[in-house]
Amino acid sequence: MGFMNSYCVAFLCIIVLLPALCHGGDYYSSRATYYGSPDCLGTPTGACGFGEYGRTVNDGQVSGVSSLYRGGSGCGACYQVRCTIPEHCTEEGTKVVVTDYGEGDKTDFVLSTAAYGRLARPYMAEHLFAYGVVDVEFKRIPCKYSYNLLFLVQAHSRYPGYLALVPLYQPGAYDITAIEVWQEDCKQWRPMRRPSGAVFDMTDPPLGALTLRFQGTVYGYGDSNFWVQLTNVIPSEWKAGYTYDTGISA
Template sequence: MVLLPALCYSQDYFVKSRATYYGSPDCLGTPSGACGFGEYGRTVNDANVAGVSKLFKNGTGCGACYQVRCTNPQICTDNGVNIVVTDYGEGDNTDFILSPRAYLRMARTDSAAHLFAYGVVDVEYQRIPCQYGGYKLQVKVNEHSKYPNYLAIVLLYQAGKNEILSVDIWQEDCKEWIAMRRAYGVVFDMANPPYGAISLRFQVRGSTGLRWVQAPNVIPSEWNAGVAYETDIQLY
C-alpha cells in the first residue's frame, strides 16, 4: 500500500460559489467591518474588498486575498477581481459580498449594468497571495486603547497566503510570553499590558506550515491610540 501525502494547506484551485454586493454611496469598503480594520478596510487594495461567510473563520480569515470571477463569459472578464477580506456577511447562499467597486471589476466594459441587474451571480474563487508593494506588516494601536491600562491592536498589510492565528506579548518580569485575547476579527487586546516597549510574536499559518514570528520592541513605551507601527516582518 502506498500512502499519499496530505494535501497542502494552500488552496491552488477554483471553488464554485456565488457572490453579491453591498450598498455603498462611494463604492468603497466599510469602516465598521467585522474584521476591525476601520478606515483601512475602506480603501485597502483600491477598495476591492469583500465580506465573507464561511471564509471568515472566526476572524482568522480577515486579511486573506482571493481571486473571484463571475462564470458568465458574456458579461464577465476572464480574470475577475482580486479582493481582500475585510468583513463578515451572509447573503443569498453567497460566500462573497463584494464592495460595489470590486463587483464592477468582474464585468466587461459594456456589461456593468447587466451584472448589477443580476444582483447575485455564480462565481468561482481561489486563494491568492496578498501583495502590498513597499509595506511590511503593521501593528496599529486600536482607537479604543487607553494608555497605559488597556491595549488593543489591529494587524495591517498581512502579505502572502497567511493566517495569523494568535498573538503573544512578552512579559519581561515573568520572562514568558502571554497570549493576547482575540477580541474580534484581527483585533487582539490585553488589560494592563507590560510597561516599556512592547514585543510581540505572531503564530502564523501559511504555505510553509505553522510558525512563530517575533517583532521585538515593535510598540514604543509611550504608545498612542490610533497610531500604526511598522514591523520588520514581511509575510510571504
Template sequence: MVNEKLNMQFVVAKELIVSSRATYYGSPDCKGTPTGACGFGEYGRTVNNGEVTGVSRLYRNGSGCGACYQVRCKIPAHCSDEGVKVVATDYGEGDRTDFIMSTRGYTKLARPNMAAELFAYGVVDVEYNRVPCRHGRSLALKVHENSNYPYYLAIVPLYSDGISDINAMYIWQDREWRPMRRAFGTVFDIPNPPKQPLAIRVQFIGPQTKVEWAQSTNAIPEDWEVGVVYDTDFQIN
C-alpha cells in the first residue's frame, strides 16, 4: 500500500516530474551536516531521519530550504520503485546534479541489498518532483546562534509543512509589521528587536505563486535565548 501511494505521486503529477542526476556526500553517521548553507544547524543533519540533500538551482537563494522532494533513480536492476523522500537542507553543486544526498538518503534509492552498486556509480540519473512535507507538528522558530541578546536577533524556521516556500518574515514593532532581512539561507534577522514578547508574521509562496500568511502573537518571549527553539501555534498544509 505504501509503494502504491508513492508511485501515485509520480503518476498524478507526471507533468511535474523532472529528470536530473543525483550523487552523495559522506558523513560519520551517514546523516546530514550541521553546517549547511540553509542555517538549520543540527536540524539540517537529523530531520527526516537524516534523509536530506544539498541542492543547487533548487536552493533558490535560500527560499528552497526545507522543501521536500520524492526522488527515484533510473537503473531498473538496482533502483527501488518508490525512491526516497528527501528534505533540502544545504547548498551543493555536483556534476550536472540537482541533488547531493546524505549517504542515508542515497542508500534509500536502491533496492534491498543493492546500495553498494549505486555507490559504485557515484552519480545516477534520477527523476523527481516536489511533494508536501509532513513533519506532524507546528512550525517552530529557532533563535539562531548568531543572535546576541538583546541587540541582534536572527531566526530560522523549522518543520515547515506543505509545499510552499517561506518567502518573507515580519516582526511587529512600533505599531506596524516590519520586514526582517534574509541574512542567508532561511535565516531572517533584525537589529535592535523590540523588548517585548515578539509577534511574528510569515509569508508563504505556494504553487502558481499563491501567497499565504500566518502569524503568532507571542511567537518568541521577551527574554529569548540563543539556540532555543520556540513552537508557534500555526502550520501551513
C-alpha cells in the first residue's frame, strides 16, 4: 500500500487548514425552537446514532436540524446560532453540535433546552422560552474539542462479520460524506454503507487491522472534497462499544 502514503501529508495539511478556511463567513437567517428533556441536555436516541455522546457533547448544547441534516452527513457539524431580539438576546448566541434531525415551525434548529437558554441575556431566558420559536442568525463554524477524532464501534456490531462505525468529536468545518475500507487481497477500497445518520456499516469486513479513508466535504467553497487515510486505525480484534483514536484533532 505504498502508493497510499503519498496522500497522507497533503490530507493532514488540509485538516489543519480547514478551521482557518471555514471560520467566519456570513450569517444566514432562520428560526429556532427547542425541545424539553429532564436534564436540559441532548437525547441519546437522536437520528445521528450518537447515543450517550449525543446527550452530553458540548455540555448538552446540541441541536436537531432539518435542511442542514443532509441525509445524515450534517451530523456532528457545529454552528454559531444567535437570536435577533436585542433586548432579550446576547450578541454571540451559542455554539451547538448537530446530533439529531428535527423540524419545527419553519425552523432550521430544534435546540436542546440548555442551548436555547444560552441565546438569552441574563434573566431573559424565560422570555425566550415563552416565545417558543425565535428568529435567529446562524453560520457554520469549526468544531474544536480536547479530544481527537474517534471512531466508535456501535454496540450492535458483531465481530468479525458485521462492523458499524460512528465518528465522534469530528473537528473542523467539514462533513464526513463517505468512508471506505482497504481490502488488501483485492487491492481496492470497499465503500461502507450509511444506513442512517452518522452510522457507516459493512458486512464481512476484511480480517486484520483495518485501514480506512474518509471523504470530507467542505460546503461554500465550491463544495470541495478531500480524502484522509487512516492506516490500521481499527485493530484486528475490534470490539463492539469501544472507541478508537484516529490521531486527528482540531
